[in-house]
Amino acid sequence: MRRQLRSRVAWKRTRIVTPGGRNVFHFKKSRPAFHVCGQCGAKLNRPRLLRTEIRKIRKTERRPERRFPELCPACSRLALKARVK
DSSP states (O other), X not given: OOGXXXXXXXXXXXXXXXTTSOEEEEEEEOOOOOOBXXXXXXXXXXXXXXXXXXXXXXXXXXXXXXSOTTSOHHHHHHHXXXXXX
């Protein structure tokens, strides 16, 4: 990894002491933020994974199989009631 791409936002730094006694930094990719409801901003119950990890899980585990998957259950209930009226 090139040094200029090691921004503090994208990569977590952990200080490791090697068996030889040297202090080195190991860089680890930061976790993505929580998924939030598009209407009220509440946290959604979704996996918080990197894109490479999301590709490895089933499609049904990535998001709920219902209408308005980008909304929390309370907001989707209100949206369905508004759609019916």
